[in-house]
Amino acid sequence: MSNAEIETRRQAAMSRGVGVMTQIYAERAENAEIWDSDGKRYIDFASGIAVLNTGHRHPRVIAAVKAQLDRFTHTCHQVVPYENYVALAERLNAMVPGEGPKKSIFVTTGAEAVENAVKIARAATGRQAVVAFTGGFHGRTFMGMALTGKVVPYKVGFGAMPGDVFHVPFPVELHGMSVQKSLDALGYLFKADVDPRRVAAIIVEPVQGEGGFYEAPREFMSALRRICDEHGILLIADEVQTGFARTGKMFAMEHHEVAPDLTTMAKSLAGGFPLAAVTGRAELMDGPAPGGLGGTYGGNPLGIAAAHAVLDVIEEEGLCDRANQLGSRLKQHLSALREDVPEIVDIRGPGFMNAVEFNLGGAPSADFANRVRAEALARGLLLLTCGVHGNVIRFLSPITIQDEVFTEALGLLEESIRAARKG
Template sequence: MKNTEVAARKNEAISRGVGMTTQIYAARAENSEVWDVEGNRYIDFAGGIAVLNTGHRHPKVIDAVKKQLDAFTHTCHQVMPYENYVALAERLNKLAPGDFAKKTIFATTGAEAVENAVKIARCATGRSAVIAFTGAFHGRTFMGMTLTGKVVPYKVGFGQMMGDVFHVPFPLEMHGISVEESMDVLDKLFKADVDPKRVAAIIIEPVQGEGGFYPVPRALMKGLRDVCDEHGILLIADEVQTGFARTGKLFAMEHYDVVPDLVTMAKSLAGGFPLSAVTGRAELMDAPGPGGLGGTYAGNPLAIAAAHAVLDVIEEENLIDRANQLGARLKQRLESLRAEVSQISDIRGPGFMVAVEFGQPGAVKPNADFTNAVRLKALEKGLILLTCGVYGNVVRFLAPITIQDQVFNEALDIIEASIRECAEEAKS
């Protein structure tokens, strides 16, 4: 079987709306390595877009799922509930930020978690408006893409977005937007467009994912908390991409002296199995009536079992410390290239949520062509990378935190060689 053969079949069978970063068709995977249908081996620095913090097929995760598979695979928790759903909610209630009583619900995708968080916020406050940020990504459902602060490709052709959603510029000092300006726009929004007493929630990613791996400045997060407290608005932390040790904390909000009212999570929660959650203040989570929340597949028992194993692995293998170590090594290697690669305009990210941004030589102006060239060069050398950012000029690194040292070193060499070669080619 050839990748090209499967690609031809894909073109005939699957909507072109499902975009694909590569035309490499996976056949098997183990930890940080993937083999395609032709037997070619790749190092995976995409991690299913931040889903595989514990790696492909972690033995503990696979064992937990096998045991659950031998018991039962589905009853629908709303029809016949099961204890491991309750136990996982108890664990997340203890682990999520905030020293107050919490409750949890489970869903299937990150977009569903966001949708449910908005539903809970609206029900608990009796308000309807929601504020998000430019560059944000919150999903592809209608509310999710309305909240998302990027038009192409997420909103193009889908008509009118949901009402009562407003966007504030995300502060990017290197691109000329300060925290003060963002907060000023928020203040003007309250004066010109929406009464703050009609705003149910402000939703923010502690580190923007699709938007470019930009961490939220501390001053902005504190400012948002103050505004929320002043006006009775709920603060929702979208931890779908940042959660579960990726940033060197279990949750990225732990980097701030700010506690959200609701937290959305998904991706690496269940090590590759579809599961998402909303955890928040108990009185808020109890606002919707019975039947107002849930879903047929929400909290599937196989995914719940996987999530228990993921939390065990994070603790037993010290993945929080590991994320900080790996991230430091990656940033150090990237920093070593700054002096000779004039296209590098920024290197950033907490823990192992690291990104490098490329600009025009010696300038901050985005350079998407160079960024994509680096991605393709690395792919030729057997390393899968992802780009991101509103301008498509950022390479984000999402390797499993469990990556083997020798494989990580190999990947670092490929990253360095790819950037160097692209820089040399740009000179010619």
């Protein structure tokens, strides 16, 4: 069946609330390539929104899941537990940034991980308020929406958000928000809107994902840690998009000299299988009473098996180093275009979590970014936009992408940017 035929069926059968970026329908995929129902090949620079750092169908991941299928697929860990869940918790406890004993829980999605981190923070501190940042993205559940610092399309039409959530501007020098201005806004928040002694947690993405791939400056993260310690507030690092080698480190917080109290993770943790986690200081993780955390599918055996394989692949294939190499090549290639493409105002991102930002006539241009995306799609390169203004292209290719495919993708990207200028 063709893409067009399936698209007609989709429009009749599915809620329009599930936004779909393309009208290509996947038939099969391998590493960094997808073939659609019309037989066309695409180079995947989206990775299911940062889920496939180890690529589509990595042989180690597939083998691990097949082996687990032959044993059992579900018991609900809260009813009949299983050893590989415990073993994965032990592995994450050892590798997530932070000194001292740590504990973990497993859930199914990044939004669930964020929700549970807030529950843990509230239970452990006896406080209610949470501070988040403009441009941040933390999920589509009600607490996730409340924490998310972007209205369209995530909050439109859904009514009142949960209370005791406050936002502070995220430091982005490009848009006139310095570290000091952001910290001043946080200080003013504590004077005007919420007593810091009522704040359970501050949640922050070390590199904003949907918000535009802006990296938190080191001095900003150090200041947040100091402020949290001063007021007894917990620092939650949302590593859902940044984790598992994407930034050139296993976790983006490793780029900083401070550690969070709680870390949320999902996406590339299980190489395409639904799995998310919260890892944090043991005494905090034990704050909720038994039964207060969990879920029917949380820590599904197939996802747990896949995650063990993902961690093995990252280590054995040196994907942190590989991410740094690929990101360097990509940023160099884009930098070489800047003289001919004045619309490029910034090229950024640690490791292979990279982005390019476009302005037109001195203002952010979502139209130009979308023209680049459309030109790339027509040429067989799958890209994603992001940013509060929608004027950023983010690059999320599998870190396992073959050199020759990556080189081909760079050529298609350059063609697409140049074609967008003519459009």
